[in-house]
Amino acid sequence: MKLNTDGMKPLYVQISEWLETEILSGNIQKEEKIYSQYQLAEMFNINPATAAKGLNILADEGILYKKRGLGMFVSPRAKEKILKRRKNDTLKQLVWELVTEAEHLGLEEEELMEMIREVKEKGRG
């Protein structure tokens, strides 16, 4: 992944989202040790304190847990937690932006729904 250094999203958030994606895709399994802040710093060419901040977000949410002296590990229920939050926060936010933009453009609700259905069908076909 390439970090976007001047976007709206802070680097540490991008790190935590990348780790979440790695967990969701199964590249990192539950109960497996996650990258250390130093490994992440080296991988993404960032300060280790920034990487630690990304890890700590996930630890605070219970997606990772600390084993004293051994580092951080993926919680057994990490996937569920990530999915739940992405649905509740990320997706809701995206929908909010979508609806706002549609209103700006004067789109009818049915038109918007039609566009969503279209994308869904195309994506499957």
Add this chain to the structure above:
Amino acid sequence: MKVIECRVLTKRFGRTKALNNLSFDIVENTITGLVGRNGAGKTTLLKIMAGYLQKTEGEIKAWGEDPFNNLQFSANMIFIDDNMPMPQTLSLMEILDWGSKFYNNWDMDIARGLLDYFSLAPGQFHQYLSRGLKSTFNVILGIAARCPLTLLDEPTTGMDAAVRKDFYRALLKDYLQHPRTIIVSSHLLNEIQDILEEVLLIREGAKCLHMSISDLKEYGIGLLGRREVLEKIVEGEEILHREELGEGTCYYVVRNTLKDQKIKEAKLAGVEIKAVTAEDLCVYLTAGKKGGIDSVFNEK
């Protein structure tokens, strides 16, 4: 642990105050970016921290001692800038050899590896190098010395873009393996910000702010939209910057203390919300004359 403690530090050159009541601490094993406009006092501050210059008033302590005229301290510190005096009779390799004799943690493998990577011939002489290559050699010294306190004053002057990128990566990698306290001054915050932990911004010799780079990046928020809409939104907020962009359009930068509700309202009113880069923010915070460069031309 604090490596540098600075209390109400003032430095005068004749009648000019180069540093003015500066107070801050630098914590062990962090990388701090020292940022400020031309003439803000960056080099003076670094030279005082390096023990090259004596303070006028206040207190400066490095590991609890005054760095000025302190041999023990200078063995643990390296100061790199682009007018480092180098012996004219020694080749680059011989300079590195002398470095290894003076500095305890010196790593000759890294020094040789970097020399080779940046295509510097060991038998060359420093005074015949181009400006960019001089800077490159100087930072090789700075990295290989592995000093507990490493001070770099505009280390990338004259380097091309590829070398600058490689240098910052080399600095970060060596820091990860051998953590130490690094302070690096630069005009190009965009370039170094990713490897920084802290930023110390100075303005006219005084501290403007000192915070983590991630806090700095979230310090301000940019609002782009119709003037009359924006004026209502920014009322009561701390305005850091204001710019007119053509007919009726305005760009405001305010402290990032806006309530979520207000941001939503702004978005609904068609205001674009923009991230403010650390570099832009530093420019706004240290802006001298209100109105910027345009005002010079408008006055005529």
